[in-house]
Amino acid sequence: MARSAHVDTFAADNLPPKDQWPEFINLERLGYPERMNCAVELVDRNVSEGRGDKLAVVGAATRWTYSELAEKINRIANVLVDTCGLKPGNRVLLRFPNTPTMVAAYFAVLKAGGVVVATMPLLRAKELAVIVDKSELSLAICDNRLKEEMELTKAKTDRLSTILYSGGDEAGSLEALMEAASPEFTACDTATDDVCLLGFTSGTTGVPKATMHFHRDMLAICDCYAREVLRPQESDVFMGSPPLAFTFGLGGLVLFPFRVGATAVLLERAGPDDLLKAIPELKPTVLFTAPTAYRAILAKKGETDLSSLRKCVSAGEALPKATWDDWLAATGIRILDGIGATEMLHIFIAAREDEVRPGATGKPVPGYEAKVIGPDGQEVADGTPGRLAVRGPTGCRYLADDRQAKYVIDGWNVTGDTYIRDADGYFWYQARSDDMIVSSGYNIAGPEVEGTLLAHPAVAECGVVGAPDPDRGRIVKAYVVLKPGVTGDADLVKTLQDYVKAELAPYKYPRAIEFVDTLPRTETGKLQRFALREIATGGADALHARAAS
Incomplete structure (x- = not known):
């Protein structure tokens, strides 16, 4: 590793032991x-190479060229350093919808040598406080429209001392501070292997x-991935639905x-209806979204003009062959499927248009x-299901977490997905290997939802799993045993759903709740989630039959 530029050595101090790192290949x-500072490479280089007047980013009421974006980045970086006292290595929490200002703030932190901790707007104070404490950060930049939950977060932790709000008209707003800051900033001389991003992901325990x-x-x-598989051009216009807080x-x-x-x-809003409206107006050429959205767009497109699109990328959940076929028939575009992971930063198995095999993720x-490996960690024969293992120039390094040793085995990143590789080297997705529920591209930890439901006074026991859904792939379904004297009805279903929405990000709430007398458990009392998953697939009668037996 090269000499670090970080004065605050928190990130380096909390990297896993080197013998637990994956093997990095092809560097x-x-x-x-x-x-190297990636903000210089990704923004300033475009200016120095003559693309300063090229449109870089478009928002609801914003259109910035690369030169304008670079100036915004420099002003924010000066605010961070001169006003907030940011030192290289300090972590900065970002809380925004997808906006140009979030992009500018993101690169300002990177350019100043800080470490970005990006969070989704849907997260609640309970979840944000955990992120603040685990990152040991004291500074946040937040969209003014998300101020209420940010202030609640500040009240829940002793670490968060400074919050810059963007979009307000008060004297201390980010924009007011930027106006007084210099448009010039010299990038921090970061090492190529200095940490610049902490990407949070939830495991099966929540x-x-x-x-x-x-x-x-x-x-x-x-x-x-982008250069070799996606192959974008300077003339492309990118659009999509995933939050910038997701590495996807x-x-x-x-x-x-x-x-x-x-x-x-x-x-800022990128549901299927929003995409259908925006595509004819803004004419993107490259679209990133989840299979759920592609299905919904097909169902609603009517005469909508999608002819500007030339590349469509799907990730976040398995892409059904039927969706791929229907999209091709409707648009003439072969969706590029792929699998990525927050641990790997982005997509690591995919296929170019001319190499796509419908139904397969790719190579x-x-x-x-x-x-593909078996329980003993050894590679299995083609056609045999097993755990997916991958390595490359990116890989898993968890911040001070014992789960590093479970994700990295013998130098390989073991993703928690079950796959089959065929004789031609294509990888075919089978299922998640853990208890994560993938719903409309969101990863939701069932045990986290269980823990929230169990805090409600009406709930005695519960189990949360993914249930098949034609639109979302999976939905969160809760099987709930009520306390004596409590009646399970439609009103209580809504009450419990609203309760979860108030405690966790709303996309995590159980879209289906079934009241039951008992839950399947082992002899030692452990909840059998695999049995609940079978029941969710088989329907309500399966649970009642199981309970009767």
């Missing part, structure tokens, strides 16, 4: 120098894990377009290797 092929990514990682996903959204909506000097269009992205 020499990418040719990154020892010292306890958040923070994945640690270097400056070089931000470029590696551009120079492997960060790469697909910001890093990939900026790497080639293209344009990013950011929608390892150039720069990556993948295999």
